[in-house]
Amino acid sequence: MNSKKLTTSSGAPYYEHQDSQTVGARGPVLLQDFILQENLAHFVRERIPERIVHAKGSGAYGKFTVTHDITKYTKAKIFSQIGNTCKMFARFSTVGGEKGSADTARDPRGFALKFYTQEGNWDLVGNNTPVFFIKDAKKFPDFIHTQKRVPKTNLKSATMMWDFWSLNPESLHQVLILMSDRGTPQGYRHMHGFGSHTFSMINEDNHRTWVKFHFKSKQGIKNFTDAEATKMAGENPDYAQEDLCNAIDNGEFPKWTMYIQVMTEEQAKEFRWNPFDITKVWFQEDFPLIEVGEMELNEIPVNYFAHVEQSTFSPSNLINGISFSPDKMLQGRLFSYPDAHRYRVGVNAHQLEVNRCPFAVNNYQRDGYMADSSLYQDQPNYFPNSFDDTVADSAYKNLDYELDNSRVANYNRNENDNDHYTQPGLLYTKALNEKDRENLVNNIIGSMSKIDGPKRNDIINRQMCHFFRANIELGMKVASGLKINIDSNMMNHMK
Template sequence: MSDQEKNTRLTTASGTPYYEHEDSQTAGPRGPILLQDFILHEKLAHFNRERIPERVVHAKGSGAYGTFTVTHDITRYTRAKVFSEVGKETRVFLRFSTVGGEKGSADSERDPRGFALKFYTEDGNWDLVGNNTPVFFIKDPKKFPDFIHTQKRDPYTNCKSATMMWDFWSLNPESLHQVLILMSDRGTPISYRHMHGFGSHTFSFINAENERHYVKFHFKTLQGIKNFTDEEATRMKGLDPDQAQRDLVESIDKGDFPRWAVKVQIMTEAEAATYKWNPFDVTKVWSQKDFPLLDVGVLELNENPDNYFAHVEQVAFAPAHIVDGISFSPDRMLQGRILGYPDAQRYRLGANYEQIPVNRCPFATNNYQRDGGMRVDGNGGSKPNYYPNSFDNIYADEKYKQPAENLGQNVVADWYDRNSEGENDHYTQPGDLFRLMTPEEKQNTISNIVGAMQGISGEKRDLIINRQLCHFFRADISLGLGVAQGLGVDITQHATGTIHTN
């Protein structure tokens, strides 16, 4: 038998060649199946286990490989090797996703879109896990499970519930900035190629002199922004619920590679201490007038995965995956994600999820992690599984030590009110955003809000609507009036502190 024949013959997962792939072994031509047909067992048992737990959020996604190319020198801010010189290319994997829906949900749902990047750098994998919005609904991770529950299914009806969503948003005005973006036409992008991406959180750059600068990451689509109207998005759910996945695959297959201009905003520690907004509050943006966008490079997607499950479904992102020259900030939501994301991946894929090819660092890794399910790298062989030891030469390189972070105050561990005085203006930035919209964008946003809020039901309907309307009025009078009119709300009683719905 030739090597070619040996390499192509049918085998079990353990490598045993076999022939009877389509017929079960039975007692006679019409008799019962025999217990000893182990091929049947292997096929059915593996089939029963083909589905790994879907992500709690960002369950449905699309992804591709590509390159990040440095076009401008930012080494004065960071020593990260990914930015080390103009012209440097780094391989990346980018996964897009909807946030609240299940794997079978439609791509055109009104929802934020995940924008998660894995950079395969020589100092390890760097994950930048963001969205297509520069802000988020909440700013403390302790609120995250409650928020996500409201975006999922009602425990009684098992249906999506506008009442749950708007009840939560109206009780948490910090959400207003993100809600306004979601309810604009940017909540329904035409494709993943036609939307911006953001790191959303505040991160740190550390340069060769151990100086820290705070940074926000922006990815500006070079295809141009294109969005569905609410009517178009609703129609697309029925026509092609996978339209964004199809668009991404087909555009790359035909050589129309999606590209984004990569930019950053930079803030010094001194500026962070005096800025008018808390620079670590993910419900706020940094004004680009105060902190202009600086060009960094170009991101291009140019390679479709050869197998969706192996790459897109099994890719595992975590904000905890940083590299030398890039670090964290006191952003509370970021701090919570540092814990939550790796834990979610260990649950979903196992303790050794970083050995899966799409997650594996292509450069050397040395550590003392051992054992666990699906350990496929030899498990360290006979090498020591503890540190320090007298037998290997692995060492902790002091040049990678991060500098201390000066928070400018005597730090005390306590439970601080996230919306205390000075942290409780949830209206200025959403109002500014609304006033920047064109008349058509304003009308579409109001229409989308009205359509979404009309689903609020139950005995608390008026309470929830009135509470949310107060937030819209505080952001912008014309926004509040437009939504109230669309919902048929009589605002004549507003001066007395009450609003009545018809």
């Protein structure tokens, strides 16, 4: 058996890997030891900027299989017939923590999926919750700042978080989910996933339907209590990563069933709330789940950094038959996600194995850091041209549509857009059982009791108003736990 020779990055074999060249046995190291230079220089560049959000995560490859016919809604070829399959990649993550943070932190979980379809890569970049804290991307940097660290002390701050939430009542729906045991899922296998945003599907007749995506865990839902999550953070901060790797290595491939909810354009006009508001859900009794297919994860990447860390997802990566909506948060993400990846991984991140479309890619993007010309070689870098046979196919033309308001303005005028309490109240009374409600209240009390500083009472009083407006019982129990006296002035303010 022939052994492989040790070489430099340029392929030149060498021998002295462990001992630097020196002047004598104890003399200084020589600048001419280029092997030393090369290894040290590469070593200090082995990390790229971590994601601003979703910094710590786990990833796996798998496959998606279509099990039910939805061709009446979409012309996407992946859904053209039952039994179609495609390779896929999934990345799960926490949201607010850094790369070294604990997997069990109280936080939403990212649920990002990449489908390698014949019509291009389709990225469905969601969370393990159907709603989000804010409905306008203009607020996103401010919101994330509150989930990070105080500039002066570099410490997390309950005061900062609850201050923002209390000043933005639209966050209440997601806050209640976060403060429930759903905020501490037991690994990534035991949680549902959601596209969260409203998207659209377009069929062969170019008829558009609004759609939401759901992925239900076939492993069943399991959550940690707050005490269990805190304990696990100390014992094994990489619990979710280890759980996913062990399950796949043992052949216990995690699976999720994919569903969609659909809403016609006519129904959207009559819907009680803005159907494109990500802080709201569509009730399943009105818009029932329609089964679509199954997602299975069956392969851990051979190199975490190359595949998981360098994976890039963007909701702008859509395919023919699936499109966007006027959802304000989605519209913002269409820009911010690919922009973040161009900064973090580079303008040619799409050429990396985990991000590369395995089928035909024909465009005129050239050069930049880490450019790989193997796909386009000496072909023209402009369009149209007289030298290649690439055409713009009219079958993939964007669907025209009218906007409800043609006037450009900063809109947030609909009265129901400001109904931030009905759905959180229903979450408390209908979606949570008695034990869930007890844990939710205790988690809220535990978190809000850490609010401090001169604005403490103002922040708590504002947030208490939101709780009372959502559900009187919820407000009373939190007030009791925080030892707050509810006087007539406060009750009048809550009306």
